[in-house]
Amino acid sequence: MTKVFIGGAGMVRFGKYDASVTFEKLATGAAKAALKDSGVSRKDIEAVYVGHVFGGPVAGQRVSTELGLAGLPVSNHENYCASGATALREAWTAIKAGLYDIVLVIGAEKMTDRVKGGVTPDPNDLDAAQGYVMTAGHAMSARRYMHDYGATRDQIAAVAVKNHAHSQHNPFAQYQHAVSLEEVLNARKIADPLGLLDCSPISDGAAAAIVCSDRGMVRLGINGVRPEVKAIGLVSGTLRSGHYDVNEEDISRRAGLQAYKLASIDPSDIDLVEMHDCFTIAEIVRMEGLGLVPKGEGAAWTAAGKTSIGGELPVNPSGGLLSRGHPVGATGMAQVCELYWQLTAQAGSRQVQDARLGLAYCKGGTVSGTDGASVTTVVMQS
């Protein structure tokens, strides 16, 4: 079976950009960085996969034209916050099917132009119409978690402290400063008990990778270790179809099992995780759902430093969504960039020692709403 590798990766710094920095500018910036990193020239690229939510129709075609890649197969893929990872999954699948050897995958989003305030739920989402919006759902998740497992507010806030500490060392992060526990606890309340620093920001940004078959790697003469994309899981789910435990995370459990099986790995071998921490509490319950942290112990693990760089299982060395930022369609590919840098020992002062096996997790949509969510799980190994 064809193996699939990340031949190079690149990002533009996440943040809030003015109108002159368009979706196309962000996306092409990331793509050019990935091309440069890999040493791949445009003529070697056989197809372009673009993940985004708000870029508008045929945004990927506009980007490809700007890049001088007009003519190639170009496609756009949307799974809300898992859009970038879904684009990568389609590329990975096409290489597995033997269609291509060398492709470009881009995740991009210009949110500040299109999203005012927060992301609004779908007009048909009945839960949201009754006030059960995303922040309310995660606040309820935090309250329930504290009640069920005796976790403290400080322990949950520790996720934000950790991820900001990590992204001080990430030149592509939206926030590159530390925050104290007190700052997290005293931040403006959004949905009790969660405050502003428990929530990922509205961000602009893009991330890209050159994805190659083993044959493509040889053709390009890429030397040195490159991480293999062992598997990309994709599952969906909604609480509507089951019993209602807001922290059950059945969708994460299934997404994990699918990835571990597809990749033929023992999850206990995973060295680091890039996790979809759209809210502090989300990092905790999703790590538990994946079976990577014992149920009910995630908050305590975080406060004890077990998920920090240097701990037992570092989570979000990049800073995660909370501090690297969260331009929704770009996030999945930013996670892949981070795994690539970590697994090739290029992560500088945020390097996880002896990182060999990494997992990146995205969730798009809301499992508690009427939409149904999708979760992607990317397993990469060097």
Place this chain on the structure above:
Amino acid sequence: MTKVFIGGAGMVRFGKYDASVTFEKLATGAAKAALKDSGVSRKDIEAVYVGHVFGGPVAGQRVSTELGLAGLPVSNHENYCASGATALREAWTAIKAGLYDIVLVIGAEKMTDRVKGGVTPDPNDLDAAQGYVMTAGHAMSARRYMHDYGATRDQIAAVAVKNHAHSQHNPFAQYQHAVSLEEVLNARKIADPLGLLDCSPISDGAAAAIVCSDRGMVRLGINGVRPEVKAIGLVSGTLRSGHYDVNEEDISRRAGLQAYKLASIDPSDIDLVEMHDCFTIAEIVRMEGLGLVPKGEGAAWTAAGKTSIGGELPVNPSGGLLSRGHPVGATGMAQVCELYWQLTAQAGSRQVQDARLGLAYCKGGTVSGTDGASVTTVVMQS
């Protein structure tokens, strides 16, 4: 190599529906029809691929939840008017890669809720900003074609007459009545020489198919002939990067060559074509671009009945976009439904005799604009 088949297909009638007929209702209606046609039960479906443009984030997840398919891998794919075909291409690729044996593919669009008047171009499209909108582009194409090849206005109008004649026999068509040459010529002018009946309408609708590997067909116990999806080409292009001949159709030429090569077929063996006739002239120049009609002869071929059912190479037995209707994300899958019915001799009084090899063509975006377009070419054989 794994072979991929259409195990069943279904549509809802295209048309203009009121607000009570939602995107989800259209999409689930088509999916249920495809499930029923194939005899496949929900528990056999392994993944869901949804193509749409205006359905909003995670529309496919909402549809899957409604269908009782929550839990499966679900993904959304956008390539403007080629979105449905792009979703099919990802499904076809995943089956080729060995990921799945039985999947559901849906193309759907509720346009009348979202699009008022015509489809508006992207705000960054500089050509459109100067008045070179889609209708103007196709009008220019028609004028140039008449000038270069001595074609007449009547011959171009004959495309609309033919496609309306065909769709009288299509129970899923938006228009099921004939139109005369006089009616086409005397219709309200949209962009000279093109009138209202030279333009495809704004439509709502959905179309779906059950897509299976050879192993999946055996598992389901599907008997009888089912058409194989031999190949699905995808290319992009923009006139910005080349010389400027509005009827050059280099993108169609490349899309055709890619499909013929992938499918290992001789294009002269093609028995029928479902063509993206968003405008009358577009059917003519795209058939020529594909190399299926000699350059400059498409208009004359049409007027002579060569592209009618019963002619040398029937084009759009379904009625095409002009008369079956054009809910953009649904169109590619509606074409696949028509090829499925034709290749299994289920097309009733619009049946193309001895149909064995069919091609379906979609173009998404505008090659003349700054976007760049993408073309899909689906080859199916019974």
